[in-house]
Amino acid sequence: MVEEKFYSDRERLVQALTQDCASALQKGIKEHGQASFMVSGGSTPEPAYRALSKRPLPWQQINVALVDERWVEKTEKGSNQAFIEKCLLQNNAAEAPFLGMKTPHATAAEGQADCECAYGELPRPFDICILGMGGDGHTASLFPHAQGLEAALDPEATQLCRAITAKKSEVTGEHTERMTLSLAAILQSQDIKLLITGEEKLKVYREALLGSDELAMPVRSILKQGLKPVTVYWAP
Template identity: 50%
Template sequence: MATLVEKFFDNKDALTKELSATLEQSLRDGIKNDGRAVLMVSGGSSPAPAYKHLSTLDLDWQHVDVAMVDERWVDSSHEKSNEAFIKSTLLQNHGSAANFITMKNTAATAQQGTQECETAYSELKIPYDVTILGMGPDGHTASLFPNANGLKHGLTTTQSVCAINAIESEVTGSITERMTLTLNAIAQSKVVKLLISGEEKLAVYKQAKAGGDVNDMPLRAVLNHPSINIEVYWAP
């Protein structure tokens, strides 16, 4: 099992306040101790207020690497692009000085773009300071989707990134081709912050924590990993 610390909040504002403070501290500690800080970021509404707050802080952003946890294989101008979301929230104000590592490249497919992405990610400091994960109602995290084409590889490879082609569902939408951090890469973080909101997702999290087939709920692979330090943030 991973090392789990569960932080349950009364509301999203309280979650954001705690998340913002701990992210700031992790970045400052990374810069102070290693000369650089590495922040792995996910899209989604839960971290957005914390990203916006971080962007206003007078950190040594030139020594911060911000890299994607996962990405749809779409151009950065696409409305569903996680890169566009990060650029509009975290990489604003002072945060615009950070070194940003994207996953999407010019390759026609995520599979064809894997090696270029792997090369870019191999230059990042290990361990990463923080990795931010979300979770879907289907039990996916990052772009490790249930029974997806590429999931087994993503859970077993020693590489940092892999291509995924998800089974189309209400959760995935029509864009099933993704690039994602592998389980191995997620395990290379000093701390993983898993952000969950609402009663429905809390029930999914508890189901994943109870055990079962990782192919059906890939979050289980993260929760079961013996060397991952996870802080779960939940608000209604």
């Protein structure tokens, strides 16, 4: 269920990812009249987002929503909402409806119910879910041994959104309180795209494929679920 698309350089990866996303979104609109585009932050998808923003797609029919978010205000460093607004919701894509995760609540746990309600209104199945992977084996904000991780990795759960408190590390930085799509929500995607770059991340990916402990490397829950196809994009 895992398809690998490995490229000789990042420019080729970005070109392929941009085209693949545009095609999937157009297909969703043709079949259902609208599409859902679940997006992650990070430097790897950024050039693809910028390229997509210039595509003449029917953006008013494409619902853009976050895969995960640090529990920070949009004006603070690290906000995925601010990142997506800056690099994707520009040019033609400025017309796209957008759904963020941060609510006015003081904590992610307090905001979970409102986030769940909002995400429940998105058209499903989601057409595309863009994921990244950290050097610790996390994906979305599903961090190793985080508080709330077991519930978030339950593939039978009905909740789309989960509050997570990660164990502080070099990967998490200061912002350990997060909101994330649950595994069950990610598996409601037609097209799961996992983006990886660099030799170190490739080693982590290979390690994830070999092992089975999902709490230690949550990306395994995506790679080994066997229910929905996953496309892994990699370049040096």
